[in-house]
Amino acid sequence: MSTVEQPKEQDLIEYRVDRILEEPNTDTRIVVLARQDDALDTLPIWVGAAEGNAIKLALDTTITPRPMSHDLIKSFAEHLNITIQRVVIADVKSSTYYAMVHVASKGVERTIDARPSDAISLALRTHCPIYITRDVLKRRSTTNLDAWLAKLESKDIGTPEAQET
Amino acid sequence: MITQMQVKGLMFDPYNNAYIVVLRDEEHSDMLPIWVGKSEAGAISMSLENVTPPRPMTHDFMKSLLDAYNAKVISVVITDLSEHTYFAKIHLTYEDSEYTVDARPSDAIALALRCNAPVFANDSVITKQSSEELEQWLENLKPDDFGKLDS
Numbered sequence A: 001m002s003t004v005e006q007p008k009e010q011d012l013i014e015y016r017v018d019r020i021l022e023e024p025n026t027d028t029r030i031v032v033l034a035r036q037d038d039a040l041d042t043l044p045i046w047v048g049a050a051e052g053n054a055i056k057l058a059l060d061t062t063i064t065p066r067p068m069s070h071d072l073i074k075s076f077a078e079h080l081n082i083t084i085q086r087v088v089i090a091d092v093k094s095s096t097y098y099a100m101v102h103v104a105s106k107g108v109e110r111t112i113d114a115r116p117s118d119a120i121s122l123a124l125r126t127h128c129p130i131y132i133t134r135d136v137l138k139r140r141s142t143t144n145l146d147a148w149l150a151k152l153e154s155k156d157i158g159t160p161e162a163q164e165t
Numbered sequence B: 001m002i003t004q005m006q007v008k009g010l011m012f013d014p015y016n017n018a019y020i021v022v023l024r025d026e027e028h029s030d031m032l033p034i035w036v037g038k039s040e041a042g043a044i045s046m047s048l049e050n051v052t053p054p055r056p057m058t059h060d061f062m063k064s065l066l067d068a069y070n071a072k073v074i075s076v077v078i079t080d081l082s083e084h085t086y087f088a089k090i091h092l093t094y095e096d097s098e099y100t101v102d103a104r105p106s107d108a109i110a111l112a113l114r115c116n117a118p119v120f121a122n123d124s125v126i127t128k129q130s131s132e133e134l135e136q137w138l139e140n141l142k143p144d145d146f147g148k149l150d151s
Helices: A049-059 A069-079 A116-127 A133-140 A145-155 B038-048 B060-067 B105-115 B123-129 B132-139 B142-151
Strands: A014-022 A029-035 A038-048 A083-091 A096-105 A106-113 A129-134 B002-013 B018-025 B031-036 B074-081 B087-096 B097-104 B119-121
Touching: A014 A038, A014 A049, A014 A133, A014 B087, A029 A049, A029 A116, A038 A049, A049 A069, A049 A116, A049 B038, A069 A083, A069 A116, A069 B060, A069 B087, A069 B097, A083 A116, A083 A133, A096 A116, A096 B060, A106 A116, A106 B060, A116 A129, A129 A133, A133 B018, A145 B060, B002 B038, B002 B123, B018 B038, B031 B038, B031 B105, B038 B105, B060 B105, B074 B105, B074 B123, B087 B105, B097 B105, B105 B119, B119 B123
Parallel strands: A083 A129, B074 B119
Antiparallel strands: A014 A029, A014 A129, A029 A038, A083 A096, A096 A106, B002 B018, B002 B119, B018 B031, B074 B087, B087 B097
């Protein structure tokens, strides 16, 4: 299941989904994660439009007439008594973030490789915490993201630099 | 009664700016078109074309979760059609028990293709679709519209 080494507890920092921005020029969405205990510390993750919309539905607690894909994943977990424990943004390679979804059932823990968009979509629906490892935070882009995001929010311009694949 | 269906391919429906998943029974006597969104079509198309994306897509992740606990998708059934919305059921076995989970047909089909599970349709659903209008519509589609997937 896992290609990434398990990070230690103390190396995990909790984040929450702060907002979703639209980037109309490239038809992508930016998921802005904000540190739970310091809202000024943010990490933007670029996702596709459909993935961004799936996160937005959960963020706005929109009830859809039919279960969306991540509602179905949640439903599977509920039927099979699998608990979604936490999701961890555990790695970044070539500007692509990698997430791990930690699950447990009857004491059997598993870690499942996922795209951050799927992990975050599921986390919001199951109310499980989202963590980012210190290592990933250390290796993120060093540009002044807040200023950069503010500019994007006012003008809706920008180039994806961490496009999720 | 239910009939086993093959996922024959995907077509673009320019009138509704949507995609159609075409299911046919084994004798090719019945056809069931299912309108789905772009990303749902993408999830099905990747499976039909055996494309392995660099990162797990949503239904790959879904399968990984089931695989992690040895839960098996036995079959999916397109069960009902109301107000132009299809309903599907996913049948699973897990630790000697059977489970039935409500899903959209697009999710059910995308998962079934990844798990090599059969896709069935309730006969009532197939009958409901046999309207003159639809048959005419499908007749007008060129074989090319089915793409390389229609064998």
